[in-house]
Amino acid sequence: MSEESTYRLQGLSCTNCAAKFEKNVQQISTVEGVDLNFGASKLKVTGQATVEQLEEAGAFDGIKVYQESERPPNEHTPFWKKRENIPIFLSLLFIIIGSTLHFQFGETHYVTIASFVIAIIVGGTVLFKEGVRNLLHLEFDMKTLMTIAIIGAVLIGEWAEGAVVVFLFALSEALEDYSMDKARQSISSLMTLAPSEAFIKRDNAFISIPIEDIVIGDIMLVKPGNKIAMDGKVISGASSINQSSITGESIPLYKTRGDEVFAGTLNMEGSLEVRVTKRAEDTTIAKIIHLVEDAQAEKAPSQKFVDRFAKYYTPAIMLIALLVAVAPPIFFGAAWSTWVYQGLAVLVVGCPCALVISTPVAIVTAIGNAARNGVLIKGGVHLEEAAHLQVMAFDKTGTLTKGTPEVTTIMPLAGNTEEKLISYAAAIEQFSQHPLASAITKAYKKRASKKITAENFKSITGKGATATIDGIEFKIGSPSLFEDHPALTVDLSEQIKQLQTDGNTVVLLANNEEIVGYIGIADQIRVESQQVVEQLHRIGVKQSVMLTGDNQATGEAIGRSIGITDINTNLMPEDKLTVIRDLKQRYKSVAMIGDGVNDAPALTTASIGIAMGGAGTDTALETADIALMGDDLDKLPYTIDLSRKTLRIIKQNIGLAFGLKLVALLLTIPGWLTLWIAIVADMGATLIVILNSLRLIQSRYLK
Known part of the structure; x- marks a missing residue:
């Protein structure tokens, strides 16, 4: 079996550079397979490769490689102090000098041209090396486009504009690198949480x-x-x-x-x-880090679309630029210098940088934000799916309720006392493992002091139990166990039904002659449940559904008090699966939230399975599409809202990237497009897309 090694990377600046690095690593003779995770800056290599070989493969972008177990230095160097950014500022300095000399000596004077040439060389050396290498290998990415544009500008004597294009492109690349690092910080901060x-x-x-x-x-x-x-x-x-x-x-x-x-x-x-x-x-934190990193590598549907589109976009732009440069002079006798210049401007404005970065930076930022707030989203596909949700189905016990039944009513009958009722009930139920039995024994410890001993305990499956106390046989269980008891009057039945309607499960205690009393037990509703359901409806979830095995009266009482729109009771696990399937047929996009262990078929069948209390629960971490790490239902509206904001921002990014470029390209019709406008449009689109995506860092809980 081939050896598989994982490495952490520093300096992975852009998606094109990532693709180039991945290709270079693949060309190492001893490497069999490569899987590069751009969002998390991780590299998985199948086969043999040293750190030195990997760094050589990434030397074009200054990529540093570390073993997965190592913690890369967490540098917080300000943007203007980074060594790799110094050439950018030197380039700007010579552009300023050149512009000053332009006004004093004119644009064709050798000192003016020399200043702009120095600006081009200082700011564009790395760009040119990569661009020329790509040209020789007929590989066309944004560095190739920029190299052609700058060489063309120099050939037609546009020194100033060539220098400005170099500076602005280098600045754009540096800002993109800085922004991706910012987006990745939520994961790098997780890595340093546990001591070494x-x-x-x-x-x-x-x-x-x-x-x-x-x-x-x-x-x-x-x-x-x-x-x-x-x-x-x-x-x-x-x-x-x-x-x-x-x-x-x-x-x-x-x-x-x-x-x-x-x-x-x-x-x-x-x-x-x-x-x-x-x-x-x-450890749980290690699993969270791995799962979030894997999630950032999984491409969302919108990102897959952009990647497919970009594959054809760059050749199309080059063809358009060529037509703009040669068609008017050949067919209409226009000036070559003018339209070659316009063609170069089309190359620059058509650079796909903003389009390619539009989705991954938003996905990485959103998943990182969620992880920092205790929500594990297992991939961009689930993040986008959550944005389309129409229905939220809740498994009642442990999700809408606390999952720990408590005694709410102790009603003695036939002259008996509360202490006798709870003491006798607890004496029998101490032998049972049922959650209702646990609630009764807890209530006994709080309210009674008299110790009662029960003997000859026998369980009655699905209904209750019997035992002997002081030589008398007692039964305890659901009302159906006492349907033929002579003391079960119409009035008592009505009292029991009312208690059930109010959301209680009723347990009766009786001997053959009298009913000692009844006890009301309810699974306590979470304080936040009603507010969470209201928030979900407010942000656009059309239907809230509760799935429970409780009887109809109890289930409807709990569901109504919370504000659930569709209440399904008396359900077995297979029934819950059927309900989820029916909901998917009607509404397409359905999420179910539960504890990640029970009702697994229904959670798996839903469009998105959401697990409550994922911290320390391996099953929840491994099977859920989204895990709320704390036992906190408040995170549910936040998660859905975050997903909708993310999808909205992705759509805005794609629209902005296209829109700005389209406007700039339309300027070629009257011949108004310049290299200045082209690079500002490209850089502007990239910065807007990045800054728009980074707004997700500030996404907070709904109030």
Whole structure:
């Protein structure tokens, strides 16, 4: 089997440079396959290649290569201080000098021309090397177009404009590089969250060792104020942990013995001893980084369209430029110098830079923003699909509700007391594993003190249980278990129905002669559920659907209180799958949100499967299209809103890139297009597209 290695890159400036670098690496004789992730600046190589060979393949763009386990230097050098940008400013200086000399000596004087020549050489050396090499190999990208345009400008004596084109193109490239780095920062910041070393117990003493040398089962010491280096379980101590890096929530959670902690989170106050449960490469933060990087590599439908279009766009522009340059002089006797100049301007304005960058910078920025806010989006395709959603289906338990039933009503009958009812019920239910049984035993611990012993426990599948207390047989369970009981009056049945209508599950306790009482149990609705559903409707989700196995009365009571438009009750998992299929037939784009473990078929069948509480849940991270890392429903409207903003910005970018170029190209008809206008139009389109995309960095929660 061929060896596969992954590397991190620095200096990957543009999509064309990425394609060129990928091609160069592929040409290394010992390399069998190459997969370049431009958004995440990662390179996967199948076969053999040294770092030196890879850096040589990327020397044309100054690309630096690091092993995946290494942390590339996190440089925050200001734009104007970067060494590679110095030639740009020197070029500008000589343009200013040349312009000054132009006014003093004229444009044809040798000192004026010399200044512009120096500006062209200083600012365009890297461009020319690559452009000429591309020309010799008949490879046509934007550097090739620019090289032809600048050489042409020099040949027809347009020294000043040639120099300005060089400067503005170099500035545009540098700004694009800077902007992509800005978009990638959300991922690079995730990489530095977890410490590179941890205090691990060795021979009864804690010593600092690299995380790569830590194994599962090691005991790790986490001091107050330190970040946790590895995933694990607390075995000693207690403290508040800030998990915002994983879940997006800044409110610290109190952790004590037996609780799970994650690498990259911050220990606020107490000292903890933690047993390591995952290797460094398997921690939750490591998985998030890998998944987000993979997501940034996956092309969205709009990006695939742009890439296909750009493949034919560049040759078309070259053909148009050639026709503009030669057709008027040949067929209409126009001046060659004028129309060759116009043809060169068409080459410049037709540069596809803005079009190519229009989608990836928006996708990378949006996915990075989401990751920073505790939402894992597994690719541009899912980001775009979320923007088209018409229906949001909710699995009720654990999503719209807390998933932990609580006793809401204790109603003793036949002269019995609340304490007797809850004590007897808890004595029987302590043998059961049902969530309703757990709710009753919790209520007993809070409200009663008398210890009751039950014997001869027997479960009645789907209905309840029986047991003997003080020699008397008692039954506990749903009302259907007591349909033939002599004490079940019409009035009592009405009370039970009313409690069910209010969203409660009702449990009765009785012996053969009397009904001791009934207990109302409800899964508590999340405080934010109603607001979340309202926000989803407000941002354009047409239908909200609740899927639950609860009875109709309980399900409808919960659904109505939250504002759900379509309530489906008494559903088995296979029924939920059927509902999702029907919704997809009617509305096309349907999302389902659940816990990522249960109802997997329905989550998979939906257009987008969204998992709640993905932090630490491998199933959610691996199977969901989108994972809300914290158990926080508030992130759902934010995610849908972010996706719609992203799609809107992508459409704006494509429209702007086309629009500005079209306007500039139309100026060739009256002969008004100049190299100045062409480069300003191209650079302007690129900058507008980048700045428009970077607005997604500021996208926040809906209020």
